[in-house]
Amino acid sequence: MTHISGDKPFMQTGQIAKPEGPLRGVRVLDLSSVVLGPYATMILGDLGADVIKIEAPDGDILRHIEPARNPGMGAVFLNTNRNKRSMVLDLKREEARGVLRDLVAGADVFLHSMRPKAIRRLGLDYEALSGLNPRLVYCNAWGFRSTGPYGDKPAYDDVIQSLSGLAELSSRAGGDPRYAPTVIADKMTGMTAAYAVMAALFHQARTGEGQEVEVPMLESVTSCLLLEHLAAGVFQPGDAPLGYDRVLAAHRRPYATLDGFIAVMPYSTSHWQRFFRAAGRPDLAEDPRVTDMGKRSRHIGELYELISELIATKSTADWIRLLEEADVPSVPVKSIDALFDDPHFQATGFFIDYDHPSEGRLRTTAVPTVFGQTPAGLHRVPPRLGEHTREVLGELGYDKARIAALETVGAIVPQMAGTRTGGAEKATAGLSAAGV
Numbered sequence: 001m002t003h004i005s006g007d008k009p010f011m012q013t014g015q016i017a018k019p020e021g022p023l024r025g026v027r028v029l030d031l032s033s034v035v036l037g038p039y040a041t042m043i044l045g046d047l048g049a050d051v052i053k054i055e056a057p058d059g060d061i062l063r064h065i066e067p068a069r070n071p072g073m074g075a076v077f078l079n080t081n082r083n084k085r086s087m088v089l090d091l092k093r094e095e096a097r098g099v100l101r102d103l104v105a106g107a108d109v110f111l112h113s114m115r116p117k118a119i120r121r122l123g124l125d126y127e128a129l130s131g132l133n134p135r136l137v138y139c140n141a142w143g144f145r146s147t148g149p150y151g152d153k154p155a156y157d158d159v160i161q162s163l164s165g166l167a168e169l170s171s172r173a174g175g176d177p178r179y180a181p182t183v184i185a186d187k188m189t190g191m192t193a194a195y196a197v198m199a200a201l202f203h204q205a206r207t208g209e210g211q212e213v214e215v216p217m218l219e220s221v222t223s224c225l226l227l228e229h230l231a232a233g234v235f236q237p238g239d240a241p242l243g244y245d246r247v248l249a250a251h252r253r254p255y256a257t258l259d260g261f262i263a264v265m266p267y268s269t270s271h272w273q274r275f276f277r278a279a280g281r282p283d284l285a286e287d288p289r290v291t292d293m294g295k296r297s298r299h300i301g302e303l304y305e306l307i308s309e310l311i312a313t314k315s316t317a318d319w320i321r322l323l324e325e326a327d328v329p330s331v332p333v334k335s336i337d338a339l340f341d342d343p344h345f346q347a348t349g350f351f352i353d354y355d356h357p358s359e360g361r362l363r364t365t366a367v368p369t370v371f372g373q374t375p376a377g378l379h380r381v382p383p384r385l386g387e388h389t390r391e392v393l394g395e396l397g398y399d400k401a402r403i404a405a406l407e408t409v410g411a412i413v414p415q416m417a418g419t420r421t422g423g424a425e426k427a428t429a430g431l432s433a434a435g436v
Contacts, residue, residue: 021048021376026201028052029103030084031124032113033060035157035183036217037141038080039190041111044197045083046367047376049109052392053084054100056091057413059385069359078356078382079364086383087392088413091122095411102396104129104136108204109197111139115154116146126212136210137200141193145216155217160185164222165242169229172248189220245297251304254333255311261333262316264307264323269293271328272303278326279310356381386415 026049030041038053038060045051053060059072060081068074089096104110110129112119119125119140126138140146143155158179161167166184167177193215200213226233228247232240246252254261266272273285284290284306289299296303311319316332323330334342340351350366359382367376389412393403406412 020374020379021046022371022374023198023201024048024374026050026108027106028109028111028197029054029100029107030111032111032141034062034113035076035080035186036190037111037113037193038062039187040139040141040193040197041084042080042082043191043194044109045380046378048374051084052103052388053081053086053383054091054103055086055088055385057088057410059088063385072385073359073382078359078362081382082364082378083380084383085380085388085392086386087389088386090411090413091124093409093411095406095409097123099393099396099406099411100124101129101132103392105132106396107133107136108201109137109139111141111193111197113141115142115152116140117152130210130212134210135204135208137197137204137213138210139193139197139200139213139215141189141215143217145219146214150218157183157185160189160217160221163218164225165229166221166225169225169243169248172243173250173252185217185221188224189215189217192220246300249301249304251301251308255308257311257316257319258314260316262311262319263331263333264311264319265329266307267329269296272296274326275307275323275328278322278328281306281310352378354378354381358384384415386413389414 023044026044028041028044028049028051030037030051030053032038032041033055041049041051041053060077062077062080063072063074065074065076089099091097091100112124114122116125126140129138130136143153143160144150146152158167161179161184162177164185167179170178170180193213196213196215200211204210226242228244229242231242231244232238233242254263264275266275269291272290276282276284276290289295289303314322320330320332339345345351348366351363352366353361353363356362362381364378366378369376390403393406393412398406403412403414407414
């Protein structure tokens with residue numbers, strides 16, 4: 001386990017990670033909430049961008065989702081908003097919108113997750129802001145492509161799983177439609193938004209031009225889903241039902257052993273042949289359903305059923321030994337609770353423990369990507385609500401009197417009550433000094 005504290009270096013894959021990355025020097029204004037947008041900007045922050053999270057006075061709704069040790073600092077929020085600074089602006093007030101426009105003038109990226117009508121109503125659409133900063137990469141991360149009839153509908157993960165066909169696919173192996181046990185639509189779209197912003201930044205760096213980028217959830221998830229599930233629908237005209245047979249086969253699931261479950265994934269012809277030989281069925285290794293790829297595709301459900309029957313005859317340990325010797329892809333099925341003890345994660349320092357000034361000892365994951373020259377990493381702990389409002393205003397050149405005036409009219413909120421700024425500054429300084 002990797003540990004971080006004020007005086008300990010953060011070690012990642014054997015190297016001290018520096019508080020910089022490939023996006024060092026890029027400033028991102030994040031007006032998103034919940035998971036989609038914050039996940040996208042977390043990725044940008046992990047890669048070194050200066051992410052300023054603009055929150056309403058009540059804060060991102062995700063702050064209030066339990067479990068939590070303190071109000072406004074829920075676990076999922078903490079895990080989605082590292083490497084960011086928090087600034088509170090009440091954008092219903094013109095004075096706050098004026099502050100935001102000042103921020104836009106010096107920003108590289110503006111990302112939001114409001115619906116089209118809402119962002120236009122605030123006067124913060126691309127047409128309004130690009131005039132202040134022609135280099136601005138402006139990202140709309142919302143539910144649906146704005147030119148379609150769903151354009152202004154509300155969109156959440158379950159809604160997109162249902163509309164995209166993802167929920168229905170789970171019923172193909174029997175039972176009713178079900179949602180994936182993770183907010184997969186938000187996270188898929190968040191990753192799409194992150195790469196879209198970086199592509200636009202590449203264009204900006206080459207030409208000096210900004211642009212508007214639209215990243216809709218429904219289109220992002222459907223595109224990803226149909227990569228394989230468009231299947232026979234690729235060939236037009238045609239009336240074959242969509243769906244990739246291999247992954248929809250009823251027996252494609254973790255297989256029950258005598259004492260647990262195991263994943264077995266014979267993929268190539270040699271994998272299949274070695275599996276059946278290791279299982280004591282050399283006759284099946286020469287079966288045309290195994291040796292002929294076309295027939296194997298058509299009979300994949302039958303083959304998975306044979307695996308299921310054979311796996312049930314031995315223990316998990318016996319199968320792992322046999323299949324590792326046969327070089328057939330196989331692993332035991334683990335619970336997420338067991339991941340912390342996995343030898344691979346332990347060896348790579350994937351789980352990071354660190355000290356937060358108000359939340360105590362916390363755990364997160366390392367950045368999954370490794371850069372040889374510009375290491376990404378954890379360099380800011382998740383912020384308290386409004387923790388950096390005054391700091392950011394100071395960077396804009398606002399003096400104390402102007403900041404006080406904004407506080408008086410309620411345009412800004414400097415900091416959530418009870419935040420220990422000294423502790424936060426000490427923790428961040430400790431991470432930076434340690435090369436995190």
